[in-house]
Amino acid sequence: MDEEDDKPARRSIGARRNPETEEAILEAAEEVLQEAGYTGFSIEAVARRARAGKPTIYRWWRGKADLLLDVYRRQKGDFPFPDTGDLEKDLARFAGMILHYWRANPSGQIFRSILAEAQHDEVAAEGVKAYALDRRTYMAGMVKRAQDRGDVAPDIDPELVAELVQSFVWTRLFTDRGEASEEELGAVMRIIVRGAAHVRVDTER
Known part of the structure; x- marks a missing residue:
């Protein structure tokens, strides 16, 4: 089992963004991007790295490009x-x-x-x-x-x-x-x- 899977998942607070979870997702997205490049980047990998649910990410960002624009900013x-x-x-x-x-x-x-x-x-x-x-x-x-x-x-x-x-x-x-x-x-x-x-x-x- 992946070491990241052993860690507890972060809690979502619904449509309103949890600052701690948002920061973790953006940091994870930067790390995945650095390791896998744009073509290898995926929401699944970010969710796993950030210990956040995919539904949370898709509730806050509408897709890969949307999330990466925030990473870029x-x-x-x-x-x-x-x-x-x-x-x-x-x-x-x-x-x-x-x-x-x-x-x-x-x-x-x-x-x-x-x-x-x-x-x-x-x-x-x-x-x-x-x-x-x-x-x-x-x-x-x-x-x-x-x-x-x-x-x-x-x-x-x-x-x-x-x-x-x-x-x-x-x-x-x-x-x-x-x-x-x-x-x-x-x-x-x-x-x-x-x-x-x-x-x-x-x-x-």
């Missing part, structure tokens, strides 16, 4: 906003931090796998959508700060600008192009912040 946390007083530089540095994190940590591959699964799994797609909207709102804080300084027009939607940045870094991750120089990131954020249109001057007036 737990590992990654929130990056602090750069504050140079220049929105282009702030966005470029922020994007650079994200890309570097994905290159330097297994979390990058985890998130890439979740994005891939979301292409054919409805539950995963809903989880990714919710996470994307949450991250867009978070990143919009940098744009709103610049707007408050008067550096961004008041009619610009900060969340739309944030989504453009988010789209850039997520596409780089999904297509395995995480390397980006400061110059490249600066050029991309310059286009996003300033736009690509050349304003024509009407000389006949």
Whole structure:
């Protein structure tokens, strides 16, 4: 018999999450992921490792991708906003931090796998959508700060600008192009912040 099977099961408190059990499940999920990888990851293995019932896990997370998104959030946390007083530089540095994190940590591959699964799994797609909207709102804080300084027009939607940045870094991750120089990131954020249109001057007036 597996040594883990000898330990008493953790008690659930129904739909309301028991913090101790939730922490045990997330820790177990990280361990199973590290040992078995994304393809070998299973709810059954997590339940056994955490000494929690599968029904409890499925009550709190709707599936593998949903649980792994929480594992990813737990590992990654929130990056602090750069504050140079220049929105282009702030966005470029922020994007650079994200890309570097994905290159330097297994979390990058985890998130890439979740994005891939979301292409054919409805539950995963809903989880990714919710996470994307949450991250867009978070990143919009940098744009709103610049707007408050008067550096961004008041009619610009900060969340739309944030989504453009988010789209850039997520596409780089999904297509395995995480390397980006400061110059490249600066050029991309310059286009996003300033736009690509050349304003024509009407000389006949």
